[in-house]
Amino acid sequence: MPKASIAVFDIGNVLIRWDPRYLYRKLFTDEAAMERFLAEVCSPAWNLEQDRGRSFADAVAQLVEAHPDEADLIRAFDERWEEMIPGPIEGSVAILERLRRAGTRTFAITNFSNEKYAITEERFDFLGGFEDVVVSAREGVIKPDAAIYRLLLDRHGLDPAECVFIDDMAYNAEGARAVGMNALHFTDPEAMAAGLAALGIKGA
Numbered sequence: 001m002p003k004a005s006i007a008v009f010d011i012g013n014v015l016i017r018w019d020p021r022y023l024y025r026k027l028f029t030d031e032a033a034m035e036r037f038l039a040e041v042c043s044p045a046w047n048l049e050q051d052r053g054r055s056f057a058d059a060v061a062q063l064v065e066a067h068p069d070e071a072d073l074i075r076a077f078d079e080r081w082e083e084m085i086p087g088p089i090e091g092s093v094a095i096l097e098r099l100r101r102a103g104t105r106t107f108a109i110t111n112f113s114n115e116k117y118a119i120t121e122e123r124f125d126f127l128g129g130f131e132d133v134v135v136s137a138r139e140g141v142i143k144p145d146a147a148i149y150r151l152l153l154d155r156h157g158l159d160p161a162e163c164v165f166i167d168d169m170a171y172n173a174e175g176a177r178a179v180g181m182n183a184l185h186f187t188d189p190e191a192m193a194a195g196l197a198a199l200g201i202k203g204a
Contacts (some may be wrong), residue, residue, distance in 0.1 A: 004161075004163065004201055005105065005147045005201065005202065006084040006094075006105045006107065006150065006162050007104055007160055007163075007164055007201055008107045008109055008164065009096065009106070009108045009130075009164070009166050010108070010166075010168060011108055012168070014092055015096065015127075016087070016088050016120070017085060017086050017126060020037070020038055020047075021034070022085070023080055023083040024037065026058070027073060029135070035113075041067055042069055042073075046191065048142065050137065051112055051113060051161075052137065053140050054134045056113065056115060057078075057138070059078075061072055066117045072076065081118065081124070081170045089189065091190070092192065095189055095192060095196070095204065098203045099201065099202070100203075101203060103171070103203045104201055105131055105133065107130055107134075107156070108127075108130045108133040108134070109143065110133065112135050112136060113139060121133075132155065134155075136148060143167070143169075143175055144169075144175025145178075146179050149165070149179045149181060150179055153181075160179055161181075161182070164181070164196060164199050164201055165181045166195075166196075168185070
């Protein structure tokens, strides 16, 4: 098996912190009410459709029609979206920059709304250093569908055995393994660095 030489990163909760609770704890005084709202109204399944390519305008309009009494809270998911990202995961970014200085090729595959990714890319300079970022909403396919990993591999002629994919969701890491990539389930920067080094990634 070839030695791994290419690092492929997820972005949310690997390189930047993302959680709607960073915003909604400002809007709710009752934690249980907030959790109900995030489970039943602005739910993960609803948000995933923006990652698949649906516009936030359409997504918000649909929910406001169904839950008019919570319209302001729903609109906040779009209008105050940046407040869900308090900043980078500094340890992960330090590792990313170390890999780049060592000459390791770096790519990213992310489930992300196209419109929100554009905002995020402007905010965090290190995102501009990837050779390519496969953004799910641009491609109309989301992790862990095998097609999204193959898209990156085929586009750049990469050998999956030379790649290591890092994701905070174990099922997305498994999706990468299913197409022949090495994969790490991200828990913290230190464990990620150790995993990359064990697989032979230069600079880890």
